[in-house]
Amino acid sequence: MEKEKATSSCDIDVHGIARVEGEGALHVHIDNGELKNVELEIFEPPRFFEAFLRGRGFEEPPDITARICGICPVAYQMSACLAIEDACSAKVSDEIQTLRRLLYCGEWIQSHVLHVFLLHAPDFFGLEDAVELAKINRNAVERGLFMKKIGNKLMEVVGGRAIHPVNVKVGGFYTAPTKQDLEALVDDLKQALEYAVWATAWVSTFEFPDIVTSYPLVSLVHDTLYPIDCGTVASTEGFNVSPKDFLDRIVEEHVARSSALHAKLNGETPYLTGPMARFNLNYDRLTPIARECAEASGIEKGCRNPFKTIIMRSLETVVALEEALRIIENYVKPDPSFVEITAKAATGYGATEAPRGIIVHRYVLGSDGLIKEAQIVPPTSQNQAAIEEDLKNVIANNMDLDREQLTNYCETAVRNHDPCISCSAHFLNVDIKR
Amino acid sequence: MGKAKLAVWKFASCDGCQLSILDCEDELLSIAEAVEIANFTEMTRKVTDGPYDISLVEGSVTTANDAQRIVEIRKSSQTVVAIGACATAGGIQALRNYADIDEYLGAVYAHPEYISTLTTSKPISDFIKVDLELRGCPVNKEHLIELVASALAGRKPRIPHFSVCEECKMKGNVCVLVGQKMPCLGPVTSAGCGALCPAVGRGCYGCFGPVKNANTASLATRLKANGTDPDKIRRMFKTFNANTKAFEREFSS
Numbered sequence: 001m002e003k004e005k006a007t008s009s010c011d012i013d014v015h016g017i018a019r020v021e022g023e024g025a026l027h028v029h030i031d032n033g034e035l036k037n038v039e040l041e042i043f044e045p046p047r048f049f050e051a052f053l054r055g056r057g058f059e060e061p062p063d064i065t066a067r068i069c070g071i072c073p074v075a076y077q078m079s080a081c082l083a084i085e086d087a088c089s090a091k092v093s094d095e096i097q098t099l100r101r102l103l104y105c106g107e108w109i110q111s112h113v114l115h116v117f118l119l120h121a122p123d124f125f126g127l128e129d130a131v132e133l134a135k136i137n138r139n140a141v142e143r144g145l146f147m148k149k150i151g152n153k154l155m156e157v158v159g160g161r162a163i164h165p166v167n168v169k170v171g172g173f174y175t176a177p178t179k180q181d182l183e184a185l186v187d188d189l190k191q192a193l194e195y196a197v198w199a200t201a202w203v204s205t206f207e208f209p210d211i212v213t214s215y216p217l218v219s220l221v222h223d224t225l226y227p228i229d230c231g232t233v234a235s236t237e238g239f240n241v242s243p244k245d246f247l248d249r250i251v252e253e254h255v256a257r258s259s260a261l262h263a264k265l266n267g268e269t270p271y272l273t274g275p276m277a278r279f280n281l282n283y284d285r286l287t288p289i290a291r292e293c294a295e296a297s298g299i300e301k302g303c304r305n306p307f308k309t310i311i312m313r314s315l316e317t318v319v320a321l322e323e324a325l326r327i328i329e330n331y332v333k334p335d336p337s338f339v340e341i342t343a344k345a346a347t348g349y350g351a352t353e354a355p356r357g358i359i360v361h362r363y364v365l366g367s368d369g370l371i372k373e374a375q376i377v378p379p380t381s382q383n384q385a386a387i388e389e390d391l392k393n394v395i396a397n398n399m400d401l402d403r404e405q406l407t408n409y410c411e412t413a414v415r416n417h418d419p420c421i422s423c424s425a426h427f428l429n430v431d432i433k434r
Numbered sequence: 435m436g437k438a439k440l441a442v443w444k445f446a447s448c449d450g451c452q453l454s455i456l457d458c459e460d461e462l463l464s465i466a467e468a469v470e471i472a473n474f475t476e477m478t479r480k481v482t483d484g485p486y487d488i489s490l491v492e493g494s495v496t497t498a499n500d501a502q503r504i505v506e507i508r509k510s511s512q513t514v515v516a517i518g519a520c521a522t523a524g525g526i527q528a529l530r531n532y533a534d535i536d537e538y539l540g541a542v543y544a545h546p547e548y549i550s551t552l553t554t555s556k557p558i559s560d561f562i563k564v565d566l567e568l569r570g571c572p573v574n575k576e577h578l579i580e581l582v583a584s585a586l587a588g589r590k591p592r593i594p595h596f597s598v599c600e601e602c603k604m605k606g607n608v609c610v611l612v613g614q615k616m617p618c619l620g621p622v623t624s625a626g627c628g629a630l631c632p633a634v635g636r637g638c639y640g641c642f643g644p645v646k647n648a649n650t651a652s653l654a655t656r657l658k659a660n661g662t663d664p665d666k667i668r669r670m671f672k673t674f675n676a677n678t679k680a681f682e683r684e685f686s687s
Contacts, residue, residue, distance in 0.1 A: 018479040021449045045446040045496045046551055047527035051538040057669060063639060067526050067674065070450020070572060110457075118456060118477065129478030131466040141463070149459040160634045161627070162457060163450045163572040164641070167634045175634040254544040411479075 009033075012407050017414055019119040019129070021071050022421025026410055028391070033399060038391045040384060040414065044421045053374035058084055058343045058365050059170050065361070065376065066164045069420055071114070074107040074159065075354030076361075076376075077168045078229055083361040084170045087348025090341045095334035096172040101229040102182075102327045103158040103165065104352070108228065108320040109151030109192070110162070111355035112313045115418045116203065117144030120310050123412040124206040140202065143195040147317065150188045154324060157181050172338030182328045189328075193321040197293055200314040204297035208307045209409070211393055215270050215386050217277035218246075220353050226285040226319050227278060227353050234281055235271070243351035243360050252381065263382040270385030273357030274417060275312040276304070287322040290315050306390050306416040313355075313418075343369035354379050356418045380419045387417050438487040438586055441473035443507055445493025445500050446527055446555060450572040451518035452476055452492050457575050465579075468586065484510030488585050490578075491564075494520040494527060494555045501552070501561055508562040513585060516558040517578070519571035523643050524677035526571075528555040531677055532686065556677070568593065569624050571641035571674040577626060594625040597645040598638050601629035610637055615660040617670060622648035622680065640673060644680035654684050 012028040023044045029037040049068055053061065061080035066073035078100055085092065092100075117140070118130040127133050134141040152162040157177055159165025167174050220231030221240065233239075233246040241249070251267030265271050283301045286294060294301075299311050345367040351360045357379025364373035394413045398406055442452050456462065456477065465471075472482035489511035495501050508514055516522050524531065530538055535553040539546035558564050568577050577593055584591035594601070598620035602609065610632045611618040618637030620629070624645045631638045644650070650671065657667050668685040675681050 016475050018475050019477065021453075021476060023444065023475075045500065046539075046542065046549055047446055047496075047525075047555075048530055048538045048542055049526075051541040052526075052529040052533065054541075057666065060669070064526065064673070067448050067450075067571065070448040070453045073448075073450070114453075114456065128480040129471075131463070131471070131478070134463055134466075138463075145459040145462060148457075152457055152459075160630050163453060166630050166636070166639075169636075173634075174636045254548060 010403055012403065012410060014407060014411060017411055019122070019415060020419050020421060021069070022419075024414070024419065024421045026391075026414060028395060028410060030395070030399075035392060035395050038388055038395065040388055040391070042384070042421055050374045050376060053371050056371050058088070058363070058369045058371060059341075061361070061363065061371070061374070062168045062170060068376070068378070070163050071111055071420060072107060072354045072356070073164050074104050074155070074168075075352055075359050077165065078104060078352045079350040079359045079361040081168065081170050082230070082350025082352065083348045083363050084350070084365070085341065085348065086350055087346040087363055087365050088341050088344055089346070090171065090339060092172055092339050093334055095332050096338065097229065098327055099158065099173060099176060099334055102324060103155060103168070104229045105320040105324040105327070106151050106154030106158065108355050109317055109324070110148050110155065111151075112317045112320070113144050113148040113151060115355075116199065116310055116313050116317070117141060117148070119418070120415055121203070123408070123415060124310070126408070143198070147192045147195050147199075150185065150192045153188070154185060157185060169338055171341045172334065172336075174337065176334045176337040178333060179331050182331055186325065186328060189321055189325050193289070193318065193325065196314065196317045196321050197289065200293040200297050200311065200318060203310045203314050204299065206310065208305060209394070209397070211305055211307060211390070211397065213272070213304045213306060213386075213390060213393065215272055215389055216265060217280050218271050218273050218358065218382075219277040219281045220351060220358060221281055222285065224285070226282055226287065226323070228320070228323070229352050231351070231353075233351060233358065235265075236280060237265075243349040246351070247349070247360060247362060247375075247377070250377070250382070262385045263377065264385055270389050271382065272386040272417070273379050273382050275309050275316055276306060277357070278353065279303070279312045279315065286315065287319045289322055290318040293318055306413070309416050309418075343367075356380065356420055357383055378420070380421060383417050383419065387414055387419065390416065437468070437470040439472040439482065439485070440469040440582065441484070441486040441489045441511065442476070443473070443489060443491045444475065445491065445504070445521065445558075446496040447493030447518065447520045447525065449476065449492070451521075451570075452490070454572055454575040454578055455490075458579060461579055465582065469582065486511045488513045488515065488582065491516050491521050491558050492518055494524045494557060495561055496527060496552050496555045497550055498552060499550075504558060504561050513565045514558070514562065515566045515568060515581060516564045517568045518573050519569065519641060519643060519674040520555075521558045522567045522569055523675040524555040524557050526674050526676075528677035529672065530555055532672075566591070569642045570626050574626050574628070595646065596625050597621055598623045598625050598627070598629050598632075598642070601625045601627070602632050605629050605633060607632045610635065611656075611660075617657050617660070617662045617667065619653070619670060622650050622653050639670065640675055640681065643675035644678050648680040650680050650684045
């Protein structure tokens with residue numbers, strides 16, 4: 001049976017890529033079997049956060065920047081707090097930083113599970129969505145929803161609300177939860193951990209195309225912990241630098257097709273942040289059960305296949321659940337729940353790991369405590385150039401597929417990176433000043 | 435009769451309100467059985483043409499293209515519900531309405547000419563007739579379920595129309611404004627969140643927008659008397675629901 005091959009000439013246009021956060025489109029132009037052009041277009045309308053943050057009080061960014069993204073508000077809140085505390089030369093207690101990590105674990109669990117079960121898994125079954133997936137495997141989807149719910153619950157108990165938590169402030173928390181509040185979550189977290197272990201085995205049975213990538217990977221690294229809430233910025237190219245020095249190494253371009261900016265290393269090289277980068281640069285920091293799951297799943301250390309990020313996200317869900325249980329077991333309620341911060345005229349930097357990659361904030365404060373300049377580098381504007389590299393790779397390797405299959409493949413190649421287009425739109429001061 | 439067709443549409447927003455639908459973990463599969471999800475890009479590749487029985491609209495209108503798109507959505511929908519602070523008030527991105535948009539573009543983009551944007555961010559009701567508005571940044575997911583359930587049953591949804599103060603009393607929170615002189619927008623803010631902020635020991639920051647007949651001037655006077663810096667009071671009103679008459683007059687005067 002002959003189907004229309006993509007090897008002839010064709011345009012693939014996907015307006016409104018489904019099952020991603022935010023609004024993006026995909027354009028591929030193939031001429032006589034030759035790939036002429038690939039563009040990931042971001043038409044998410046700009047919202048100008050960096051502009052209107054100027055003149056706001058130094059204590060406001062956790063509430064305001066949370067609104068950049070409903071899926072990863074904690075990532076914005078945490079990077080904002082670190083950057084402002086850095087500017088004000090303030091240091092929070094270990095207990096406060098640990099409680100932040102616990103809140104962040106909740107976000108990792110809900111966001112990763114959302115992606116693995118509701119957004120990504122349907123691709124591996126050729127289905128349109130998780131509702132269809134539930135028709136053939138209701139048990140799997142229900143387990144996913146159970147895990148997602150406990151992630152949200154953890155955010156509610158620590159953060160006061162799952163979407164746009166209200167309990168986070170510069171310097172710590174308005175109120176720290178009691179040990180009892182947290183212990184009430186333990187049974188469900190343990191159940192979720194069992195499901196997450198099962199999930200790593202389940203997703204490992206999916207069929208993965210053989211794609212290998214070579215762009216540099218960049219993630220936070222830490223002496224003892226799998227990076228979530230803190231660390232320095234390292235890459236497979238060998239650098240390991242502070243968030244400030246990292247910003248000096250990237251240049252953002254503004255291209256016509258996008259309301260997001262493309263970040264490249266030294267202005268030239270596409271790079272990737274997110275689960276594949278963290279997994280590769282922090283394999284030795286995987287928590288014990290996650291490490292066992294990684295070995296059992298057969299995923300090799302150093303895996304560079306972006307389709308296998310679904311395994312990596314599942315492993316990181318195990319990490320977040322193990323970490324949540326460990327933190328609750330050893331929990332010491334921070335007292336006081338926050339440190340008083342005195343604003344000063346200075347610049348501060350903060351970097352943490354959102355579920356989909358590194359997020360860096362930089363603030364310049366005036367002596368009046370008002371923000372003079374704000375810069376926010378979200379993961380998807382960093383990953384956009386690498387995603388386009390993946391698309392070229394996928395298309396070059398699959399010219400013999402018919403057009404519909406190739407379109408599905410391309411969409412999956414975008415979803416591999418869980419792009420948060422709402423986050424990516426309209427960021428970064430691009431003036432080529434570095 | 436077939437299943438009711440539900441569509442979810444996104445405009446300028448953070449995706450948090452539509453995420454609230456996916457956050458209904460216990461109800462999601464039942465909702466998908468009770469209604470036909472005919473358009474919901476964040477959840478499914480499947481797209482079914484209109485007409486739609488219920489359209490949930492997230493986000494504000496900030497581009498010329500979106501100003502046309504919302505009119506088309508109105509034409510193909512029996513009931514249009516605006517969900518969240520962006521759709522009901524313009525959202526935090528409405529701060530551009532009080533600034534110079536060209537200066538904003540220059541501050542964020544190297545090539546402002548690549549960007550097509552309106553000078554304002556406005557709520558859905560500025561462009562079309564909206565049948566119902568759900569407040570909140572983000573909306574309360576229980577209100578969303580109540581809304582869909584009531585629409586299916588053909589009755590009015592039960593959504594609170596009083597202030598956060600009353601929610602605080604019901605919850606037994608000690609008043610942070612009277613007791614600790616904390617700046618709090620609870621007296622002028624719509625209920626719906628469950629008085630979350632006073633419960634963790636901070637003042638309400640108004641993310642559900644103004645309650646009907648909000649006496650913001652009186653509250654601002656009280657906050658000043660309590661020693662809150664007047665500039666800070668102005669900034670408190672100038673956030674997620676800035677582009678509402680009640681809040682606007684407290685920072686633009």
